[in-house]
Amino acid sequence: MAASLLGLPPGPADRTRPALRGGPHPPGQYRWRVPSPYVELNRAQWRALRASTPLPLTQDELDELRGVRDPIDITEVEEVYLPLSRLLNLFFLGRGGTRDTVSGFLGETVQPTPFVIGVAGSVAVGKSTTSRLLRTLLARWPDHPRVELVTTDNFLYPNAVLAERGLMERKGFPESYDRRALVRFVQSVKSGESRVDIPIYSHLEYDIVPKARQTVERPDILIVEGLNVLQAPPAGSLGVSDYFDFSIYVDAKVEDNRRWYIDRLLALRRTAFTDPRSYFREYAKLSEQQAEDFAIGVWGAINEPNLVENIIPTRARATLVLHKSRDHAIDRVRLRRF
Ligand SMILES: Nc1ncnc2c1ncn2[C@@H]1O[C@H](COP(=O)(O)OP(=O)(O)O)[C@@H](O)[C@H]1O
Ligand SMILES: CC(C)(COP(=O)(O)O)[C@@H](O)C(=O)NCCC(=O)O
Numbered sequence: 001m002a003a004s005l006l007g008l009p010p011g012p013a014d015r016t017r018p019a020l021r022g023g024p025h026p027p028g029q030y031r032w033r034v035p036s037p038y039v040e041l042n043r044a045q046w047r048a049l050r051a052s053t054p055l056p057l058t059q060d061e062l063d064e065l066r067g068v069r070d071p072i073d074i075t076e077v078e079e080v081y082l083p084l085s086r087l088l089n090l091f092f093l094g095r096g097g098t099r100d101t102v103s104g105f106l107g108e109t110v111q112p113t114p115f116v117i118g119v120a121g122s123v124a125v126g127k128s129t130t131s132r133l134l135r136t137l138l139a140r141w142p143d144h145p146r147v148e149l150v151t152t153d154n155f156l157y158p159n160a161v162l163a164e165r166g167l168m169e170r171k172g173f174p175e176s177y178d179r180r181a182l183v184r185f186v187q188s189v190k191s192g193e194s195r196v197d198i199p200i201y202s203h204l205e206y207d208i209v210p211k212a213r214q215t216v217e218r219p220d221i222l223i224v225e226g227l228n229v230l231q232a233p234p235a236g237s238l239g240v241s242d243y244f245d246f247s248i249y250v251d252a253k254v255e256d257n258r259r260w261y262i263d264r265l266l267a268l269r270r271t272a273f274t275d276p277r278s279y280f281r282e283y284a285k286l287s288e289q290q291a292e293d294f295a296i297g298v299w300g301a302i303n304e305p306n307l308v309e310n311i312i313p314t315r316a317r318a319t320l321v322l323h324k325s326r327d328h329a330i331d332r333v334r335l336r337r338f
Contacts, residue, residue: 038334046333049083056140057133065136067129068271069264071328077133080322080330084248085137087320087335088117091246092144092221099190113192114218115144116243119225120318121250122311123172123303124261126328130250131225144220152226152240153201155182158208172306174228179239185216186224186243194218204272206279227306230314241317249318254307256326258299265295 041049055078066072092115103110119131131149139147155177162168162176170176181198188196200212216222224240230247233239241247252260269291273284283291315321321334 037336037338039337041333041335043079043329043331043333046083047079049086050078051083051086053082053086055082057136061136062133065129065132067126067132069260069267070126070129072126072129072133076329077137080333081133081137084320084322085134085141088134088138088221088246089141089143091115092141095245097245111192112220114148114189114220114222115245116186116190117221117223118229118241118244118247118318119223119250120227120230120247120311120314122252122254122257122307123227124264125250125252125257126260126324127225127250130248130322131223135223138221146219147221147223148216148219149223149225150185150198150214150216151201152177152182152224152229153203154199154208154214155179155185156201156208159206169302172227172302174231174310177228183233183238183240186222186240187238189216189218189222190243192218204275204278227311228314230317231310232314232317247318247320249315249321250324251315251321252324253326254304254312256324257307258304259326260328261299261303262292262295265298266291 055074057074057077059074062072062074062077095115099113100110117134119127119134121127128151131151135147135149139145156162156171157165157167157176157178159168162171167173167176185196185198194217196216197213198216200209200214201207202209202212224244229244230241230249231239233242266288268280269284269286272278273280275281278284283294286294319336321332322330323332323334325331
């Protein structure tokens, strides 16, 4: 700190500073201003970008799409999701990318391929609501009526495999997924394959459902939602994010996310856990305090370490970050310019 700020007369350290500032830079250090790849917009600035995009959704439809304890309202759809829907439509219209350019270069007939959107973020941040809402809004544009949504839990190893590998307490961590199968799936869809069948995960049963399949038949847009979708691949290989045309990270403070997880588990205890098929049916019998302690334990042992170690570090890679404040409302948006 400058001596003058401490009320002391200038000493030798202060005299050296101007010389250092104006003098030669240490080797390897860039001293010029580098333009940021991000633009930060507050809610009012973002809202204005809706332009004239019409609202194609009713309150009843929104109620159908909303996740457990997600308070999203139609104003948020208008102010946040309509500008986003418009932006995605522009990206879709401007697509082409490597595959189309290379096909054109090779003289092949260019078949339109699905536009792929990744949606990442913590457990309980509200990725499902964002993804389901986008699926509905995007499907109402005449340019891309066929929108398919796939969640990466479909690629979790079945519980039997996780148990065998000692990974039951690591569900959601990168190693709990069959990442090769996930990459192969997105690769197949992106390559224009007409039909791809994938497994289905059930939150109710907390496991992959034997023999059940989700079929993806060459949609105009594929949304891939999951905790780790923005993870960089290991050196020398391709990851699922290499096939994204656009990506969204749903963001919140870790502490807010923790509270939402606990509150949601308390709500599930009164609803989904009372279903006799629920893996957690015994937990429906817990007192409020016991259920809260259980939620705190799972959050602290699994979901928060995964968020901090694996998920937050991928945020910088997203094309768009939707930041939620404590009340779940989106208050800031960050968009990558290049
Ligand atoms: N134990 C559970 N039983 C039933 N549904 C659940 C359970 N856990 C999560 N869900 C539901 O599964 C969906 C995905 O949850 P999650 O992976 O935490 O992502 P997010 O909250 O970001 O959408 C949500 O719609 C949530 O309400
Ligand atoms: C199924 C999940 C791993 C999320 O999977 P995703 O679709 O995001 O890949 C997660 O919701 C989960 O169940 N985590 C295990 C810890 C817990 O029960 O909260």
